[in-house]
Amino acid sequence: MTEQCIFSCFVDPETVDNVVDCLLCQPFVGGFSMHGIEGYSKEHANYTVSEQVAGHRSVCRIDIRLQHKDLDSLTAALAALSLQHRIRYWVTPVIDSGII
Numbered sequence: 001m002t003e004q005c006i007f008s009c010f011v012d013p014e015t016v017d018n019v020v021d022c023l024l025c026q027p028f029v030g031g032f033s034m035h036g037i038e039g040y041s042k043e044h045a046n047y048t049v050s051e052q053v054a055g056h057r058s059v060c061r062i063d064i065r066l067q068h069k070d071l072d073s074l075t076a077a078l079a080a081l082s083l084q085h086r087i088r089y090w091v092t093p094v095i096d097s098g099i100i
Helices: 013-024 049-054 068-079
Strands: 004-011 033-039 057-067 088-093
Touching: 004 013, 004 068, 013 033, 013 057, 013 068, 057 068, 068 088
Parallel strands: none
Antiparallel strands: 004 057, 004 088, 033 057
């Protein structure tokens, strides 16, 4: 397993400020990127009526590059927020990185 990974999580716009504040307080998070996306899912029972009509939900995707050993600390910190909406995530290994 590689030492670095990308933690990608998907956060509802209403709770993104709480998640960002949490990430900024973590000593192992050096930075991250965030952008708005349109999320599609077969699990749309929790969508608002307008989201059901549109067929998607607006969410924020946050990508964080960190050491694999810090994943448990990160997920524990996010779980401690006790947000109204769940945070979905996945982890991708970093094969190489650099600056050109």
